Amino acid sequence: MVSTGSVIDWLLDSDPAIRWQVMRDLLDAPETEWQAERARVETEGWGAKLLSHQDADGQWAGGAFLPADYSEEKWRAQGQAWTATCFSLQQLHEFGLDPTSQRARNTIDLIGRHCRWDHDGQPFWDGEVEECINARTVTAGVYFGVDVSRIVARLLGERQADGGWNCERCNGSHRSSFHTTINVLEALLAYERAEGTTSEIRAARRAGEEYLLERHLFRGLARGAVVDERYLAFLYPYRWRYDVLRGLDHFRAAGGAPDPRLAEAIAHLRSKQGPDGTWRLDWSLKGPVWFEMETVGEPSRWITLRALRILRWWNENAGR
Structure with a gap:
């Protein structure tokens, strides 16, 4: 790898949402220091900017999954909107908004009282029917201290025979999806860390992880061909999408010795590092957003942060 010194400086010369994670995950800074930096997410940079778009009733754009005024015609013309409540909460979680702050507590309370899913008017923290949406609701709920155990129970009962x-x-599918599986795996891991685990949850998570590992994170099981070239291209924010970087970051977060079947994905990750030590933003999802953070084709702090912490975990635990 290229020396990371200048890259670390570049990462630190950015938004609080990036800086506190660099301090914690790459520099091993004392908790008091990175927590102080994380507290700035609420009042500075991207976190403060996203919070400034919040509605008085706690929602964003007046809706749970879609903005209140987002018609089918707008979707066809502009793509899926990423401005509604569920995606805004997902982003605040990834920014690291302090879940114990008064602003966070007020937000979660207001959403519980006012936000209803587009599907059938279900209360937000009850979830709806779609696994990807419910999984992200679990991840956000766990982070912000909401009881999402009923959604977890539902997800456990929706696992496919192939493990994911x-x-x-x-709609009748009997085969798992990389996209849905990574969303659920992140949710189950978050729930285990916060609430404790059970044999059923452990078995489900391990089965989902095995689904990805058997496929080396991006290959079909039958022929070994790349399932989707975009799995090998990196994006952020990833919303519901899967890519190899997101898969690797899950296994890093789960901890322990890396499975040897991750080696091909690690080699791909290393191959995408630029001469300056950074990784680029390869693409982004179409659709309205509150604001852009990075530019496609340019070095990405989000992707570089995730890549460096994945490689740190691999190098320290895989003996290579």
Whole structure:
């Protein structure tokens, strides 16, 4: 790898949402220091900017999954909107908004009282019917201290026979999806860390992880071909999408010795590092956002942060 010194400086010369994670995950700074930096997410930079778009009733754009005024015609013309409540909460979680802050507590309370899912008017923290949406609701709920155990129970009962999950199950799919599986795996891991685990949760998470590992994070099981070239291209924010970087980051977060079947994905990750030590933003999802953070084709702090912490975990635990 290229020396990371100048890259670390570049990462630190950015938003609080990036800086506190660099301090914690790459520099091993004392908790008091990175927590102080994380507290700035609420009042500075991207976090403060996103919070400034919040509605008085706690929602964003007046809706749970879609903005209140987002018609089918707008979707066809502009793509899926990423401005509604569920995506805004996901982003605040990834920024690291302090879940114990008064602003966070007020937000979660207001959403519980006012926000209803577009599907059938279900209360936000009850979830709805689609696995990807419910998984992200679990991840956000766990982070912000909400009881999402009923959604977890539902997800456990929706696992496919091949080990993973697919949000097209309700339309008759019997095969898992990389996209849905990574969303559910992140949710189950977050729930285990916060609430404790059970044999059922452990078995489900391990089965979902095995689904990805058997496929080396991006290959089909039958022929070994790349399932989707975009799995090998990195994006952020990833919303519901899967890519190899997101898969690797899950296994890093789960901890322990890396499975040897991750080696090919690690080699791909290393191959995408630029001469300056950074990784680029390869693409982004179409659709309205509150604001752009980075430019496609340019070095990405989000992707570089995630890549460096993945490689740190691999190098320290895989003996290579």
